[in-house]
Amino acid sequence: MGEHLLNTVNCHVFHVDPCTKKEWLPSSTQLVDVCFYHDVPRNIFRIISIENNKVLINSTVHPETTFIKSSHKFGQWTDFYSKCIYGVGFDEEVDLNKFIEYFDEVKKQAAQDIFxxxxVLLKEMQSNDSSVEQMRYENDRLKIALAQSCCNAKKWTVELQMLRNTNRRLKSAVEESIANVEKWNQHMITLKEENAQLKNKICEMERCGPTKEILEQQNSEMRARLVDALEKMAEL
Structure with a gap:
């Protein structure tokens, strides 16, 4: 959008003698336009005057800038930033008074804009403060959650180690049980073989007609072996 022209007055422009710092010297050779502008992008107000491509006035109006009416037709002000002193002279006092009105109006607008x-800046700061507080709150919650997670992780590590130890013991017990079953099966096979041998001997003795004493002796031996086998099984 650039600068927006607010008002224009026609007057003589002066500046202070840089040597004496007291006397006024003419900046313009004749009546020139002195314009009030509003720099929209930068949101500032300026007073500009140019004659033959020469900048006579380039002043930013600040709320603290003071315009002094030195006489009925002459007034002056000091730029707030550059500290340059500008003077304007008019043919009629009424024109000077109008300039003062424009000047004061721009000052008020500048003050309003600054306010x-x-x-806006205060609201942004308050919003930022709220955001910071929210971030701090979330950060504290995350710290608590992290601490709880670490505690749970330690607890789970201990429980996992306990499960591993229990698993190793169960595995050892299962392996031992399997070994005992295999050993018991081997004994059963041995007993079956001995039982078969005894049956064969009994059959052979029956065919040969053994005496009563021999049968009783063999029967006692067979009972002793059976008792011994049962005791071995009991030990397993």
Missing amino acids: TNSL
């Missing part, structure tokens, strides 16, 4: 900008 508005300050409110």
Whole structure:
């Protein structure tokens, strides 16, 4: 959007003698336009005057800038930033008074804009403060959650180690049981073989007609072996 022209007055422009710092010297050779501008992008107000491509006035109006009416047709002000002193002279006092009105109006607008900008900045700061507090709150919650997770992780590590130990013991017990079953099966096979041998001997003796004493002796031996086998099985 650039600068927006607010008002224009026609007057003589002066500046202070840089040597004496007291006397006024003419900056313009004749009546020139002195314009009030609003720099929209930068949100500032300026007074500009140019004659034959020469900048006579380039002043930023600040709320603290003071315009002094030195006489009925002459007034002056000091730029707030550059500290340059500008003077304007008019043919009629009424024209000077109009210039003062424009000047004061621009000052008020500049003050209002600064106030508005300050409110916006304050709201942004308050919003940022709220965001910071929210971030701190979330950060504290994350710290608590992290601490709880670490505690749970330690607890789970201990429980996992206990499960591993229990698993090793169960595995050892199963392996031992399997070994005992295999050993018991081997004994059963041995007993079956001995039982078969005894049956064969009994059959052979029956065919040969053994005496009663021999049968009783063999029967006792067979009982002793059976008792011994049962005791061995009991030990397993």
